[in-house]
Amino acid sequence: MNQPLRRIAWITDPHFDHAKLDVWQSWTAKLLDLDPDAILITGDLSEGDDVAYQLRCLAETLNRPIHFVLGNHDFYGKSIASTRRDLIALCRDVPQLTYLTDHPAVTLNASTVLIGDDGWGDATEGDYAGSIVRLNDFQLIEDFRTSNPDSWQSLLNAEGRAAADRIAEKLRNLPDEITQVLIATHVPPFREACWYEGQTTDDNWAPFFVCGQLGRVLRTAAEQAPKRKHVVLCGHTHHDGVAQMTDNLVVHTGFSRYGSLEIESMLSIEEDIIELSRPTICFP
Template sequence: MNQPLRRIAWITDPHFDHAKLDVWQSWAAKLLELDPDAILITGDLSEGDDVAYQLRCLAETLNRPIHFVLGNHDFYGKSIASARRDLIALCRDVPQLTYLTDHPALPLNESTVLIGDDGWGDATEGNYADSNVRLNDFQLIDDFRNSNPDAWQSLLVAEGKAAADRVAEKLQNLPDEITQVLIATHVPPFREACWYEGKTTDDNWAPFFVCGQLGKALREAAERAPDRKHIVLCGHTHHDGVAKMADNLVVHTGFSRYGSLEIESMLTIEQDSLELSRPAIYFPK
C-alpha cells in the first residue's frame, strides 16, 4: 500500500457558495498550516456546477488527497445520476480527488480502511405521511422536481436502499485483518445521531434527516464483525454530537454554520486506534 494516512482533516457541510472569498482563503491557509495527510469532506460542498469548481480549487490549493461524499445540496440544479456522473469524471481528471461513493475501500494503514457513501434521508424513520417538512430538494433536484409528489417517498426509499447496499457490499468485502473501518456519509444513519440543539430528531424531521436503511446495514455489519471498530462520520443537521450505537459502532455528527467554514475535527489514525480532536476550528462570516 502507499504511505499510511495518519492525520486527516474532517470537514462537513462547508457550503462554500455561502462563504466569502477571504473566509475561504483563511480557512484554506489554516488547513495548510495543520498539514494533514488528507482531507475528508462529508457532503454539502456547494450546489450544482460549483461543486466541481470548488473541488478543483481545493485540489490545486491543498495539493493532497481529498476524499468526499456528496450531500443533498450538491445535487441542486441536476439529477442525482448526472451529478454523480459529472464528479466521477472529475475525479478521473484530477488525481487528488476521490469520490468515495464510487470507490472501493481505501486503505489508510495495514489495519484501517476508509469507505463512504452519500446516503439520503430515506423516509424509513419517523412519520413521512404526517410530516409537514418539505425540503428544497423537492424543487431543486430534477428527480423530484420532474416527478409527482406521490412518488417522492418511493424515490427517497430507493436512494436509501442503494446507499445501504453499496456500503454493505464494501463492508462484506473487507479482509479479516481490517480491525478499523472509517465510514464517511452525509446523512446520519440513526435517529440517535441526528442532532439539533443537543437533542435528537422527532418523527416530523426523521424521514428527511436519517438514512435508516444505511443504519440497519451498519448494525448488521457491526454484529457480524464484533472485533472490528466501525467509526461513522456524518453531517447534514449542522449540529454536532456523538452516538454510541454499540461497543464497536460509534457515529460522530459534525457542526456547520452557513457563511463560516469549519475544520470539524482532526483525525489521528494509528494501527489500533482512531481519535478525533475537538473543538472545531471555524472562520466566521
Template sequence: SIRAQQPDVVFVTGDIAEAPSLTPLLHEMRQAIHAPLYFVLGNHDFYYGSVSQVRHDLKGWCQIQPGLTYLSTRGLVELTPTTALVGHDGWGDGRYGNYHRSPVRLSDQGLIADFQDLDREAVLRKLRALGDEAACYLRDRLDEVLSSYQRVICLTHVPPFKEACWYQGKMGNDDWLPYFACQAVGEVLLYASRKRPDCQITVLCGHTHHAGTLQLRPNLRVLTGSAEYGAPCIQESCDLEELFPQSMLVEGRHSEGGPSVETDASGRQSGSAK
C-alpha cells in the same frame, strides 16, 4: 484553516457546493489544501442537477484529477495496514419519523431534477430508492473491508441512525427525521458491527448542522458534524486513535498510529497522518 493543520488526508462529508460549481470548488479545495481529498456528496451538491448525472460526471472527472477520490464510486481505500476507508452519499430515506404527517418540505424537491413534479408518494419512493442504493453499496464494501481490516472509517452525508440526527443536543423529531436519517444504511452498519464484533466501525456524517457523538455499540460509533451557512471552520483536530477510542477496543486487537481527522463546520471531515 485546514491547510494550517498540514493534513496528510482530507475527508469531506458533503454539501460542498451546488451541481454547476461542484468540480471547480473541489479543484480549488484540492489546490489550496495540498493533500489527498476523499469525499462523498450531500443533497446540496445535486441542486440544479440530477443525482445520476452529477455522480456520473464526477466519477469521470475524478479519474483524471490526482488527489480527488469520490468514495461513492471508488470502493475502499487503505489508510493503514489495519484501517480502511469507505463511503457513500446516503440519503434521508423517509423511514424514520412520520413522513406522511410531516409538514416539512426540503428545497431538494424543487432544486434536484429527480424530485421535480413528483407527488408525495413518488417522492417517498425516490427517497427510499436512494437510501437503498447507498445501503446496497456499503453492504458490499463492508463485506470486503471487514474480512481484511480491523478498523473502518465510513463517510456518509446523512446520519444512519435517528439517534445520530442531532438538533440542539437532542434527537430530531418525527417531522424532520424522514429527511435527516437513513435507516437503510443504519441497518447495514448494525449488521456489520454484529457480524464482526472484533472490528471497529466509526462513521463520519453531517447534514443536520448540529454536532453530536453516538456510541451505538461497543464497536460502532457515529460522529455527526455541525455546520453554519457561509462560515465553514475546523471543529476539531484529532488523531486516528481518537476516532477509535479505548472503549471500542476489543480484546486481542491493538491500535496503531495513522491518520488524524478534523471536522469543519460544514460537516466536512479532514485528517492528517501523524
C-alpha cells in the same frame, strides 16, 4: 501499500457558495498549517456545477488527497445521476480527488480502511405521511421536481436502499485483517445520531434526516464483526453530537454554520485506534 494516512482533516457541510473569498482563503491557509495527510469532506460542498469548481480549487490549493461524499445540496439544479456522473469524470481528471460513493475501500494503514457513500434521508424513519417538512430538495433536484409528489417517498426510499447496498458490499469485501473501518456519509444513519441543539430528531424530521436503511446495514455489520471497530462520520443537521450505538459502532455528527468554514475535527489514525480532536477554529 502507499504511505499510511495518519492525520486526516474532517470537514462537513462547508457550503462554499455561502462563504466569502477571504473566509475561504483563511480556512485553506489554516488547513495547510495543520498539514494533514488527507482531507475528508462529508457532503454539502456547494450546489450544482459549483461543486466541481470548488473541488478543483481545493485540489489545486491543498495538493493532497481529498476524499468526499455528496450531500443533498450538491445535487441542486441537476439530477442525481448526472451529478454523480460528472463528479466521477472529474475524479478521473484530478488525481487528488476520490469520490467515495464510487470507490472501493481506501487503505489508511495495515488495519484501517476508509469507505463512504452519500446516503439519503430515506423516509424509513419517523412519520413521512404525517410530516409537514418539505425540503428544498423537492424543488431543486430534478428527480423530484419533474416527478409526481406521490412518488417522492419511493424515490427517497430507493436512494437510501442504494446507499445501504453499496456500503454493505464494501463491508463484505473487507479482509479479516481490517480491524477498523472509517465510514463517511452525509446523512446520519440513526435517529440517535441526528442532532439538533443537543436533542435528537422527532418523527417530523426523521424521514428526511436519517438514512435508516444504511443504519440497519451498519448495525448488522457491527454484530457480524464484533472485533472490528466501525467509526461513522456524518453531517447534514449542522449540529454536532456523538452516538455510541454499540461497543464497536460509534457515529460522530459534525457541526456547520452557513457563511463560516469549520474544520470539524482532526483524525489521528493508528493501527489500533481512531481519535478525533476538534481545533475549535472557524472563519466567520
